[in-house]
Structure formats: C-alpha cells, structure tokens
Amino acid sequence: MSEGWLERRALKVLQNAEVPLFLFTLAAEEIDLVADVSRIGRDEAGKLIGYQRPEKQKHVKQILDYLDSGDVLFPNGLILALPPETRFKSSRGPGTSDGLAVSGTLEIPISPEGEGPRPAWIVDGQQRSLALSRTKNRRMPVPVAGFVTQDLDVQREQFLRVNTVQPLPVGLVTELLPEIARVPSARMATRQLPSALVDMLNQDPDSPFYGIVRRASTSTDNKHVAVVTDTGLVEALRESIESPSSLLFPYRNIATGTTDTEGIRRALLAYWGAVRQTFPGAWGLPPTESRLMGGVGIRAMGRLMDRVMAHVDANAADAREQATAELALIAHRCRWTDGTWEDLGLTWNDLQNTPRHISALSNYLVRIYLSERMRRR
Known part of the structure; x- marks a missing residue:
C-alpha cells in the first residue's frame, strides 16, 4: 500500500x-x-x-x-x-x-x-x-x-439487479424505482410511475398525504406520523393508471410515452382532499385506529375514486368540493373507526388488508355509491 x-x-x-x-x-x-x-x-x-x-x-x-x-x-x-x-x-x-x-x-x-x-x-x-x-x-x-x-x-x-435471489423489501424497491432510468424488469416498471406519484403526494404541502406516507427512507423520528404504508397507495394508483376505464389512464399517452403529471396531480389532490374532508375523524390515524388509513381502506377508496371522479371536473377550481359532494353519498354508510359495516357483517376492526376484504369493501362502496346516485336523480 x-x-x-x-x-x-x-x-x-x-x-x-x-x-x-x-x-x-x-x-x-x-x-x-x-x-x-x-x-x-x-x-x-x-x-x-x-x-x-x-x-x-x-x-x-x-x-x-x-x-x-x-x-x-x-x-x-x-x-x-x-x-x-x-x-x-x-x-x-x-x-x-x-x-x-x-x-x-x-x-x-x-x-x-x-x-x-x-x-x-x-x-x-x-x-x-x-x-x-x-x-x-x-x-x-x-x-x-x-x-x-x-x-x-x-x-x-x-x-x-443483484438482489433477486432474496427479494428486497417491496417498499425499498418501489421507492428506488422513480430514480432508475433503466428499470431491471417489466414487472418493476409498472410500479415506477405510481411510486413517483406517491413521492409527489408525500412531499407536496397541498396534498392530504403530506408527510404521512411511510417509505423505506422514512426516519425513525417521523415513523409515528407516517401512518400510510406506501405499498397500498402505490397499488391503488397502479390500478387506476393501467385500467383503460379508470381515472388516471387517459393522462398517459401510450404512443409518445409521455404523462400529464400535472393533470394527475390535480385529480389526485381533488379526490383525496375530498376524502380527508369527508372523514376528518378517520384521517391521519394509524391503521389500528382507522381502517381508512390501512391498505384495505386506501385500496378500496382508490377503486371508488374512478367512479366518483367520472362525475367531477378535475380542472375546475371547485373540484374538491364537487368530489366531496359525491362522497357524501356514501359517508353515512362507512365505519372506519367504529361500528359494523352493513351487508359485510364485519366490525370496523375486523377488516384486514387481504385481497378478499379489499375486494368486498371495494364492491360494497361502489354499490352504495351507484345506488345513492341513482336515487338522487
């Protein structure tokens, strides 16, 4: 030496x-x-x-x-x-x-x-x-x-690329993906844009998710306020981006490979801002106290978003107020922090972040929303 x-x-x-x-x-x-x-x-x-x-x-x-x-x-x-x-x-x-x-x-x-x-x-x-x-x-x-x-x-x-035999934590992978120019696999690529959007929601002061999304980089001091696990939110956004009938799909130009990220931002802030406004007592609590903030709530409300925002002008100055009026149709039937979900036969804390419960809750919310909207006509 x-x-x-x-x-x-x-x-x-x-x-x-x-x-x-x-x-x-x-x-x-x-x-x-x-x-x-x-x-x-x-x-x-x-x-x-x-x-x-x-x-x-x-x-x-x-x-x-x-x-x-x-x-x-x-x-x-x-x-x-x-x-x-x-x-x-x-x-x-x-x-x-x-x-x-x-x-x-x-x-x-x-x-x-x-x-x-x-x-x-x-x-x-x-x-x-x-x-x-x-x-x-x-x-x-x-x-x-x-x-x-x-x-x-x-x-x-x-x-x-080298960490494939023993898979990396999903949260770590999804947070790194927006920073990678060449994504190692097609499967990972589907999470790249949703993960970047989660970053935006977590860092934008105008976002209802500002500072409350837990990512791999979240410091120990901030974990007590970061109550939303990023993987559930990433999956909710991925579903909306990939389904042709969903809210976020039209914001991507498949032919040119471009994305209207500002348009997506306006739509997401309007809808999720309305969710926070509709359920203030359930927002920002850990999932053990509010199932709205757990994976089951985020995924189910993400699927409801596609239905609700079909009746909202996301570019309007009062987009959040429009979305809030739509969510009022289902608010009285929700049991995020106490009580029992009618028809599901589940108490609020019986709901788990499993495919079966996510599907059941999603279908229930959409069914109630469509029924109430028909009645309002």
Whole structure:
C-alpha cells in the first residue's frame, strides 16, 4: 500500500467499455478502509439519497460467528462501486490478456490512515461487509468485483439487479424505482410511475398525504406520523393508471410515452382532499385506529375514486368540493373507526388488508355509491 493508494493485483474484465469492471481481493480489515454503505434516506430538500436497507444484526452475527470459527471458505464476495479516480495499469509482456480479461494492478485512492470519506460504495454484500470488518480473521482474503462509476443511477440499477435471489423489501424497491432510468424488469416498471406519484403526494404541502406516507427512507423520528404504508397507495394508483376505464389512464399517452403529471396531480389532490374532508375523524390515524388509513381502506377508496371522479371536473377550481359532494353519498354508510359495516357483517376492526376484504369493501362502496346516485336523480 503506497501513500494515499491501495494497490491490488486485479483482472480488468473486458465487458463494458463505458463502465470498467475489475476482479480483485481485499483483506477483511481493509473493507472499512475502502468501502461504505449508502443508506437510503432523504436529504433536507426531500430528495432520495442512497439505496441500501438497514443492517440486519442477526444476519451479521451469523456470518461473523462463521468467520471466527476457524478454517473458513468464504467465496461470497462483495460488489463495489469504485470512484472515477481509480487507476488500472496493465501488466507488460505476452499472456496478459486472453481476450476476456487483462491482468494488471488496480490502484484505489484512500484517505491517509482511514481519515475522511471512504472512496467506494457497497452495492451488494453490506451484511457480509459488516461481519468482515469485525472478524478476528483480519487478513482473510475477500473476493471483490468492482465497477467504476460515480453515477448513482447506475449503482441503484445494479443494486436492484443483484438482489433477486432474496427479494428486497417491496417498499425499498418501489421507492428506488422513480430514480432508475433503466428499470431491471417489466414487472418493476409498472410500479415506477405510481411510486413517483406517491413521492409527489408525500412531499407536496397541498396534498392530504403530506408527510404521512411511510417509505423505506422514512426516519425513525417521523415513523409515528407516517401512518400510510406506501405499498397500498402505490397499488391503488397502479390500478387506476393501467385500467383503460379508470381515472388516471387517459393522462398517459401510450404512443409518445409521455404523462400529464400535472393533470394527475390535480385529480389526485381533488379526490383525496375530498376524502380527508369527508372523514376528518378517520384521517391521519394509524391503521389500528382507522381502517381508512390501512391498505384495505386506501385500496378500496382508490377503486371508488374512478367512479366518483367520472362525475367531477378535475380542472375546475371547485373540484374538491364537487368530489366531496359525491362522497357524501356514501359517508353515512362507512365505519372506519367504529361500528359494523352493513351487508359485510364485519366490525370496523375486523377488516384486514387481504385481497378478499379489499375486494368486498371495494364492491360494497361502489354499490352504495351507484345506488345513492341513482336515487338522487
């Protein structure tokens, strides 16, 4: 190790000309010197930062117990995003390349004596890296694959791609999706726009959901007020976006791939603002106290939205008032915080966030709404 640089023999894999990829080893004690974990969170402006989930202490301890047990075979390597200052010097002479990789020396910039920020980010293997940094076997060689980029978008994309064997938490994936340019799968792509809309609803001061949606980046201090789980809201919006007969579908131009996000914003603020206005005593409470704020309530009211907003001019100045007048037709039949749902035979807290209850409640609300509207004519 030279002053300010960590040198390692390495292979440069001839795979992607724009993003250099290297295979090398680090000693266990060097993990903390070179790499750090980019935790998911939000900065003061509300912008998403990082991508890694919180550490799992039990998992880390299991790995550490194995590393400290004696003779160890540990082929599970790490994937690092290396800084652009990283240098690679090819070896001289014949036989340094076989057409697939080139042998040489990799030089990674490091701060003297570990001071200052670490140069690399851990894309995969954060639990392993924590265990390796604590093991008694300090000089154990650890296999590493490192690609050179400072592009956070590339790091997040690779993070999602490598975490397929043990699925990532749904909330973490959905929150990362709006930040990814190339979504790893078609299934994930269907949640990209809905997740971006949830971000908007959670960060827009004019939104009834402002600050109350719980996402993977929600800080511990704010979790007590973030009573709405993002996955239920994402699914409610996804259904409306994908169904041709639903409210949000017309706001997307399939031919050009464009979306009228401002139009969607107006429609969502009008409807959900009306929901809050119609049920003020049930809004903003944890799901244990109000089923309106749980997945079953959000999904059911999301399906009712498509029916209600068909009779509302979302561009009108009084759109919320129009939606509130429509919701008044079903308000007296709702039991979000107490009582029993007529026809369903369920008390308010018997409703669960299951497909059967979501479907039953959705059908009930739509049926009551259509019946009352017919009677009003």
